[in-house]
Amino acid sequence: MPIRLLLTLKLRLLTRSLTAGQRQGSILWTTVTGGVVFFLGLMFSPISYLAVTQFGGSGLLVAFGFIQIGWLATSLMFGTFGEAFPLYRMRRYPVSPLLLQTLNVVAFPFSAAAIFFAPSLGATVLGAGTHAGLWAACVTAAGVLLLVALTGALVQVVLASEARLLRSDWVRGVATVVFSVVALLPSLLGSRLDSDQGTGFVATLATAVRWLPTASLLVGDTGHMALALGASALLALALVWIGAAVASRASLESEVESRPRRAATLAGDPPRVSSGRFSSERLSPLLVREFTSMVRRPSLMLSMLSVPIPVAWLISMQRSHPERWVYMAAVLVAFGAVGHSTNQFSFDLGGVRLYFLLPVDPRRVVLTKNVLCMTIVVVEVLLIVATATVFRLPLPWLPAILAMVGLLTALPVQLVIGNRSSVINAVPATWRMGMRPPRMDTRAAVAPMLGLAGVAVAVIAPLVLVHWIAGERARGIQLGVVLFECAAAWALWYFSLDRAARRLVSRREQLIAALATNEASE
């Protein structure tokens, strides 16, 4: 039986998922990466502990709910970090899908994501013990095991049928936005834990996560944990979900059979020849291509259009201090610009070869990519203003201008750094269920954040200094300083374009290798 072989492969996949595929020093890298992930998980674990000790059963329900959602989200978004056996790929080998699926479920607790969530799960057990004694801790521990089994089964069900359920970019994009919104809720919860509204809020959240299989019968409990009953229900539900995991084999088979039919349907679509999209003499074909592709990239569009969500959250948190949310919104957009500017070729994939095969001036390529980033920032700023208008929040004009100029200072610096890391650290935008996260160059990945920190210091330090010397009346000087820095930053960007273009040409082989490697999966 190939079980030993598969288990060895599974272990190797887990190790590789922690070492980003580096063979050399893998033990060291595994330990270091695993330690960092565990530490990050440890940082989040007090939230679970506080939820259970302060709110009892409802708190446990909410903690379980968020852990399960978070675990599902990370596992699905990163395809369980490449550790799971993708059934559709393994189908060509003489191995039973049932065996593969079972191994996937059994091995789920030994995954990279598990290292992150283990401290939070441990904290719920600890919290239950503190809140209601040893018996409660034991039963909660049993509940934790069931939660892990359920989540594992659920993830495998979704992964097995991902080609059907999550093939659409838009579906995946919307799912990401939903998960992001959910991710904001714990911080909101944390800010209200000490208030009088806390208990009611937790009860509301507990009701909201009622649909999760782990929640089941704990709902309705206001101060004590109905653990024995809950655990029995969880066990029953676990069996149902594990059954569903096994049944996903049928889903896989029908998926494989339905592929040719789908292809035939697509081929039969009526022709929709769009004429003249590139016909305007005034528009650069490169720019038009960038914008056409942009609006067809759900992940890009959704990340841009969902900016009002965190801004609304900022406004709700800082309603009484409008100048604070203005600055925080600027930081939010600047962070978003980091994401867009540091991987500007990611969506081009194999198409990136065309920049070097066609007679195109590489400076125009760089400029076009930068214009796209600028456009995204402008749209996000406009959306923020619209959100503030909807919330009827007065915009403090001077902080708003300062924040805007600060953002405009950060943007060109980010573009200078981003033009470099986009070439050196290109990551293909081919994320698919079951795929591992791409390899990253640590230095190139850290550089944009350091750049942003540098800009923040460069902008904030003179403002504080001027304020300290001249007080409130020195707003004009502050604005002048920031405007000067802004102009200097744009000059820096302008003069860096030639160098960026030369780098693009000289590093073309690495860029093509990085982006065109996954084209088979496209």
Add this chain to the structure above:
Amino acid sequence: MDDSNPLAVETQDLTRAFGGYLAVNNVSLRVPVGSFYGFVGPNGAGKSTTINMLTGLRSPSGGSARVLGYDLATQALEIKRRIGVVPEGSHLFERLTAAEHLQFVGRLYGLDAATAARRTAELLETMGLAADAGKLVAAHSHGMRKKLALCCALIHSPSLIFLDEPFEGIDAVATNHIRELLARLRARGRTTIFLTSHVLEVVERLCTHIGVIDHGRLVAQGSLDELRRGADGRERSLEERFIELVSRDHGERPGLDWLGAEA
């Protein structure tokens, strides 16, 4: 080979190393203008690396090259304006439709909008892609992408076309279609075609000149007749001659006697 003909591609000791491995080793190609040049060799021989260097995707580690009379190192943009390339693998922007992609490429080659649109429609019709012109490239099959890539390489009527394994992964009907198109181009004699392919039967039928590369070295080059005759003057098929040329260094191979025996 007749050296009085002007050359579309001329390389001198072209070399490319990956670390310590010489993928292309002192290759000196001579491709006459108007010829249909078949560049053949076993897997990993260095065919794609050579094409990638000649089309500007890779930098040579050594040697020099002139393409259509322009120096590869200093006049790459001039070369790119005059050549068309169908590289190995996909090189298309997936979020454009086939029609948009062709128009985009046409505009970058300097065609005016009306000409680009007209040629786009004609090429898509010729390649049997008109019905899918409005479909995103991402939804195209491998064969459709290959055909679209060929359209992209032809839209500006280039003087030299590089085709890297154009028949790989496409069906017999599409292969026949492309073969006919290439034969028509060859008959006109104005365009030079540089083709790599594993299908020696196609190469023999289409090409006027052949270069054979093995382990990064050019082991033979000349007109099809010259190559088929070899040094002894005896006429052979291209396949026989190819096997003769590339199997010199491969020695005895295991017979795999266990195949078919009881497990």
